[in-house]
Amino acid sequence: MSDVGPSSVPSGAPSTRRPPAPRLPWPEPGRVVLECRGLSRDLGTTVLTRVLSNVSLRVHEREFVSVTGASGSGKSTLLYLLGALDRPTEGSVLIDGQDASAEDDEGRAVLRSEKLGFVFQFHFLLPEFTVLENVMLPMLRRGARSSSSVREHAREVIAAMGLGELEKRRPNQLSGGQQQRVSIARAVANDPRIILADEPTGNLDSKNGEVVMSVFESLVRNQGITVVMVTHERDFAAHASRQLVMYDGEIVEDRDQRA
Amino acid sequence: MSRVVLFIALRQLWDRKLLNGIAVLGVMLGVIVLIAINGIMQGFQTKFLDNILKISPHVTIFDKQLRPAPPLLARYADDFVTARVSHESPSDRQLRISRPNEIVRALERLPNVAAASALLNGSAVVALGSKQYPVDLRGIEPLTQDRVTPISQYVKAGSYRPLANGEGILLGNGVATRIGAKVDDILTVGSPLGVSKSVKVIGIFDSGIPPVDASRVYVSLHDAQTILGKPDVVGRIEVKLIDTDRAMGMAEQVERMFGYDAESWQETNANFLALFRQQNTIIGFVVGAILMVGGFGILAIQIMIVLQKTRDIAILRSVGFHRRDILVAFLLQGFLISLIGGLMGDGIGHWVLVALGRLKTKQEGLVKSEYFLVYDDPRFYFYGLAFAMAVGLIASFIPAWRGSRVEPVDVLRGQLG
Numbered sequence: 001m002s003d004v005g006p007s008s009v010p011s012g013a014p015s016t017r018r019p020p021a022p023r024l025p026w027p028e029p030g031r032v033v034l035e036c037r038g039l040s041r042d043l044g045t046t047v048l049t050r051v052l053s054n055v056s057l058r059v060h061e062r063e064f065v066s067v068t069g070a071s072g073s074g075k076s077t078l079l080y081l082l083g084a085l086d087r088p089t090e091g092s093v094l095i096d097g098q099d100a101s102a103e104d105d106e107g108r109a110v111l112r113s114e115k116l117g118f119v120f121q122f123h124f125l126l127p128e129f130t131v132l133e134n135v136m137l138p139m140l141r142r143g144a145r146s147s148s149s150v151r152e153h154a155r156e157v158i159a160a161m162g163l164g165e166l167e168k169r170r171p172n173q174l175s176g177g178q179q180q181r182v183s184i185a186r187a188v189a190n191d192p193r194i195i196l197a198d199e200p201t202g203n204l205d206s207k208n209g210e211v212v213m214s215v216f217e218s219l220v221r222n223q224g225i226t227v228v229m230v231t232h233e234r235d236f237a238a239h240a241s242r243q244l245v246m247y248d249g250e251i252v253e254d255r256d257q258r259a
Numbered sequence: 260m261s262r263v264v265l266f267i268a269l270r271q272l273w274d275r276k277l278l279n280g281i282a283v284l285g286v287m288l289g290v291i292v293l294i295a296i297n298g299i300m301q302g303f304q305t306k307f308l309d310n311i312l313k314i315s316p317h318v319t320i321f322d323k324q325l326r327p328a329p330p331l332l333a334r335y336a337d338d339f340v341t342a343r344v345s346h347e348s349p350s351d352r353q354l355r356i357s358r359p360n361e362i363v364r365a366l367e368r369l370p371n372v373a374a375a376s377a378l379l380n381g382s383a384v385v386a387l388g389s390k391q392y393p394v395d396l397r398g399i400e401p402l403t404q405d406r407v408t409p410i411s412q413y414v415k416a417g418s419y420r421p422l423a424n425g426e427g428i429l430l431g432n433g434v435a436t437r438i439g440a441k442v443d444d445i446l447t448v449g450s451p452l453g454v455s456k457s458v459k460v461i462g463i464f465d466s467g468i469p470p471v472d473a474s475r476v477y478v479s480l481h482d483a484q485t486i487l488g489k490p491d492v493v494g495r496i497e498v499k500l501i502d503t504d505r506a507m508g509m510a511e512q513v514e515r516m517f518g519y520d521a522e523s524w525q526e527t528n529a530n531f532l533a534l535f536r537q538q539n540t541i542i543g544f545v546v547g548a549i550l551m552v553g554g555f556g557i558l559a560i561q562i563m564i565v566l567q568k569t570r571d572i573a574i575l576r577s578v579g580f581h582r583r584d585i586l587v588a589f590l591l592q593g594f595l596i597s598l599i600g601g602l603m604g605d606g607i608g609h610w611v612l613v614a615l616g617r618l619k620t621k622q623e624g625l626v627k628s629e630y631f632l633v634y635d636d637p638r639f640y641f642y643g644l645a646f647a648m649a650v651g652l653i654a655s656f657i658p659a660w661r662g663s664r665v666e667p668v669d670v671l672r673g674q675l676g
Contacts, residue, residue, distance in 0.1 A: 076672070085577055086668040106581055113579020120671065124574045128274035138578040140263035186578065198671070 024221065026241040026258040030061030032094075033193050033226050034082055039091035040249075041077050051077050053249040054091070059194070064220045064227045066237035069246035075230045076198055078246070082228060083116055083196045084108040096193050113142045117187030121199035125171040125182055131158060132167040135186045142190055157185045161215065177208030184215055188225070195219065197229040201236050213239040264584050267575075268591035271568070278560050279592070283600040285556035286651060290604025290643035291611060293546040297639045298612040300542055302632035304535045307468075307625055311528055314408055314466040316497030317506045319527065320362070320513055322354040323520040359493035362517055363403070366498055371509060373499040374406035379480060380494060381487040383450040385430075390438040394431075395474045396448065398483020407499040410464055410477060417442035417462030425479040427461030433473025435463045448478070453488030467627045531625070547646075554650035557596055561589060561658035572662050573670035586663035593655020594648065601647035605640040 034057075041052040052074040059065055059082075067075045080086040081093055084100040085108075092101040096115050100108055112118075125134050135154040139145060145153065158167050161181040171179055180200060187195050197216070201209035213236055219225040220241070231237050238257070245253035272279050356362065359377040366375040376399065383396035401422040405411050410429065411419035421427050428448065430440055440446060440460050449455030458478065466472055484490050498513070500506055506523035513521040525532060565572075572585055618631040626632070 080668045080671060083577070085671065086666075109576065109579055109581045112577060118577050124570065124577075126571050126574060128270050133270075137263060137267070137575070140266070141261065141579050141584070143261065190579070 026064070027062045027221060027224070029063050029241075030224070032058045033061050033096050034059040034228065035094040036078075036082060036088075037092050037094075039078070039081055039093065040089050041074075041081060041086070042089045043077070050089075051249050052081070052088075055249070055251055056091075057244070057251065059226055059228060061193075061226055062220055062224050063242055064216060064240045065229070065242045065244060066240035067228065067230045067244045067246060068232060068234060068237045071232070073246040074249040075246045077249075079196050079198050079228065079230045083118060084111050113138065113190065115193050117190060117192035117195040119180070119183050119187050119195060119197040119200045121202040125179055125186075127171055130168050130170055131163060131174070131182050131185075134171070134182060135189050138186060138190045154185075154189055157189045158182070161185045175208075176204055177211060180204060180208065180212055181215065184212065188219065188223075192225065194226045194228065197227065199231055200229060201231060201233060209233075209236055261584070264588050265591060268588045268595065271564070271588070272592050272595055275564060278564065279596055282553075282557045282560045282596045283603065285553035286550075286597050286600025286647045287604040287607065289546070289550035289553035289650075290601050290647050291608045292549045293643045293646065294604070294608030294639045295611050295615070296542050296546060297642075298608075298633045298635060299615065299631075300538055301634035301636060301639075302616075303626065304538075305634045306628065306632050307531065310467045310626060311531075312503055312524065314410070314413070314468060314471055315524060315527065316407055317500040317503050317524045318498040318510050318513060319522050320356065320496040320498070320517065321520045321522065322356050322492075322494045324518055325514060325520055326518050355489075355492040355494065356496060356519060359496060362496055362519075365516070366496070366513070369509075369512075371501050371505060373501050374403065375496055375498045376400055376403035376407045377480070377493040377496050378404060379483045379487060379489060379492055381450060381483070381489070383448050383453075383476075383486055385428075385434065385438060385440075385476060386447045386449075387438045387440050387444060392434060392438045394434055394448075394476045396450070396483055396486065397475060397477050398480040398487070399477055400480050401477075404477075404497070407497045410466075413464040413466045414462045415465045417460065419462055419464075421461040422477065422479060425481055426459065427478070428458040428482075429462045429464055429477040430460055431472040431475045432463055432465040433469060434476055435460070437473070448476075448486050450487050453486045456482065456486050458482065465627075468625065469623050469627055470625070472627075550646055550650050553600070553647070554654040557593055557651055557654040558657060561593060561655050562661070564592075565589065565658040565662040568662070569665055570670055572665045573667035576665065576667040577671075582663040585665070586659045589659030589662050590652065590655055593651045593659065596655070597647045597651020598644075600651070601644040604643055604647065608640070608643060609635070 036055060036057050039052060039055040040050060042048040043051050051072070055078060067078065069075045077086070081088050084093065084095060084103070088101055092099055094100070095111055098111060100111055103111060126137070129137065132151070132154055135158055136150050139150045139154065140147070155164070155167065158164055161184060163178060163181055163185070166174060166178060171182070174182065180203070195216070200212050204212065216227045216229065217239060220227055229240065237243050241256070241258050243253070243255045243257055244251050356377070363375045363377055366372050378400070379398040381396055383394055384391050385394050401419065405419070414429070415432065419429065422429055428446060435441070442460050442462060444460045445457050446460060447455050447457050464472070478486070484492060498509070500509060503524065507525055510521040510523040510526070575585065612633050612635050615631045616633045616635070619629060620631050622628045622632065
C-alpha cells in the first residue's frame with residue numbers, strides 16, 4: 001500500500017485545477033468488472049420521473065471513469081445503481097460478473113462488502129469512532145481477516161494515505177481533506193475491485209481535490225483497482241482515463257482519455 | 260451476532276452517555292420502585308400471615324353438623340303410628356362435637372396433620388375491680404393446644420405452665436391493658452348462661468396481632484365449660500398442618516370424614532386475603548406503569564438516536580453492514596440500557612429495603628412491629644430485572660426496526676437524515 005497515498009503525487013503538483021502534464025500512461029484495461037444493461041430508474045411517489053433511461057455501460061479493470069453532467073442528469077443515480085445501493089426500475093447491473101439486481105438486501109450487502117468501496121462527498125465518517133476504527137469497521141464486518149490482521153492492514157492503508165499520525169483522532173479533529181482521505185482509506189481497506197466515488201472533491205478546496213485525484217490515479221495504476229467517479233467539475237474529470245458525460249438520464253458522450 | 264456489531268453498540272452507547280444515562284436512570288427508578296413497594300407490601304402481608312398461621316389453627320372443625328340425623332318419626336313414614344310430639348325447647352339443644360377425643364386421634368393419624376386439639380370457646384366478661392371487659396374465652400387442653408397454636412411462645416409475663424394443671428387464666432396483652440390486670444391478680448370471669456368464677460392471672464401473652472391480643476383469653480377446657488355453662492361440651496377442634504397451603508383440601512376431607520363443618524385458615528381470613536390480592540393487583544399496575552414510563556424513556560431516546568444516526572446507518576449499510584446488524588446494534592443498546600438500569604435498580608433497591616427494615620416505627624394495626632416491615636425476596640430482584648429487560652427490549656425494538664429499514668440511497672439523495 002505504500003505507493004497509494006498522496007506521497008505518490010508528482011512532487012510538483014500544481015495548485016490549479018489543471019491536471020499535471022505530461023501524464024503517465026494509463027495501464028491497459030482488463031476484463032469487464034462492472035456492467036449495466038438497459039438501466040432505467042424512475043423516482044417519485046405520486047408522479048414518477050424517469051431519471052435514468054436505458055443506460056448500458058461496461059467498465060473494465062484498471063479504468064478510472066469519470067461521470068460528469070449537469071445537476072439532475074442522473075449521474076449519482078447511476079452510481080447508486082452501479083453500487084447496489086438502489087434497485088433499478090428496469091435493466092440489470094453486473095458487479096464482477098454477479099447480477100446485483102437479482103440479489104436481495106442481504107446479497108447486495110455482501111456484494112458491497114466484498115467487491116465495492118464507496119467515497120462520498122461529505123466523507124460520511126462515523127463520528128464516535130477514531131480514524132483507525134472507521135477504517136477497520138468494514139473489514140471487521142466482512143470477517144475475512146483476523147482482528148489483529150485487520151488492525152495491521154488498516155494502519156498500513158492509513159499510513160499510505162499520509163495519515164499515520166492521526167489514526168487515534170476522531171473525524172471532527174481532522175480537516176476536510178484529511179477526512180476525505182480517511183474515507184478513501186476505508187473504501188480501499190477491504191481490497192475492493194471497484195471504488196465508486198460520488199462528488200469526492202465537492203466539499204474540498206482545489207489543493208485537497210488534487211490530492212484525492214492523485215490517490216485515485218495511484219489506486220488505478222498501482223493496484224489495478226477500477227474507479228468510477230461522479231463529479232460536476234470538469235477539471236477533476238479530466239484526471240480520468242475515460243470520461244462519460246450524461247444528459248437527461250442518458251450517457252451522451254463516452255470519451256477515452258488514455259491517449 | 261458479530262463482535263463488530265457489539266463494538267458499535269457499545270461505542271454508540273458510551274458516546275451518548277448523557278442520553279443513555281437518563282434512559283438507564285428511568286429503568287433503574289422503575290426497578291427500585293418495584294422492589295421497594297413489593298418489599299413493603301409483602302413485608303406487611305408476610306408478617307400478618309406468619310402470625311396468623313402461628314396463633315390460629317390451619318383447619319378448624321366447628322360444632323355444626325353438615326348431615327344432621329333425621330327426625331325419629333321419619334322412620335315410620337309409610338306406616339300408621341300414634342305419636343305425641345313434644346316441642347323441644349331451643350335452649351335445650353346443645354351444639355357440640357360428639358366424641359371429640361376420637362376425632363382428634365383420627366385426625367392426628369392423617370398425613371399432613373401435625374397436631375389437633377379440642378376446645379370450647381364463647382363470649383364472656385372479665386372483671387377486675389370495677390372494670391369489666393368482654394372477651395373471647397377459649398377453654399383449651401393446654402398441652403395439645405400448644406402443639407396446634409404455640410401460645411406458650413407468646414407469653415410475655417407469667418407462665419403458660421399452670422394452665423396445664425387447670426389453673427388460672429392467660430390474658431391477651433390488650434385485655435390486660437384494658438382492665439389493668441397483672442400476673443397474680445384475681446379476676447372474675449362470667450357468662451350469661453354459666454357461672455362466674457374467680458381465676459388468677461397466670462400470664463399475659465402478646466401474639467403480635469392486636470385484634471387477637473385485645474380480645475382473647477385462655478382458660479382450661481374444664482373451666483370454660485363451667486363458665487360458659489356447657490358441661491362436657493367441645494365446640495371446636497383445631498388442627499395444625501404440615502403443609503399449610505393444602506388447608507382447603509384438608510378442610511373438605513375433614514368435612515367428608517366427620518360430618519362437621521370445617522374451615523381452612525384461608526376461608527377464615529378470606530377478607531384479608533382478598534384485600535391483599537387487591538393490593539397486589541394495584542401494586543402491579545403502579546409498578547407496571549412506572550416501568551412503562553421507563554420503557555417510553557428508552558423508546559423516546561432510542562428514536563431520537565436513530566433519527567440522529569440515520570446518516571451513520573446509511574454509511575454502515577453502504578460499506579456492507581446488513582439490516583439485521585443495524586437491528587441488533589440498536590436492540591443491543593436497549594438491552595444494555597435495561598440490563599444496566601435493572602442491575603443498578605436491583606442493587607439500590609436492596610439497599611433501600613435494608614434501610615427501610617432498619618427504620619424504627621411503631622405499627623399497631625393488624626400486625627404489631629417496632630420496625631418498618633419489609634420482606635426481602637430474591638424473586639423481586641429477578642422480576643425487576645426481567646421486567647426491565649422485557650420493557651427495554653420491546654421499547655428499543657421500534658427504533659431498531661426503523662433504523663434497520665433505512666435505505667442508504669434515500670440518505671445519500673438527501674431525502675433522509
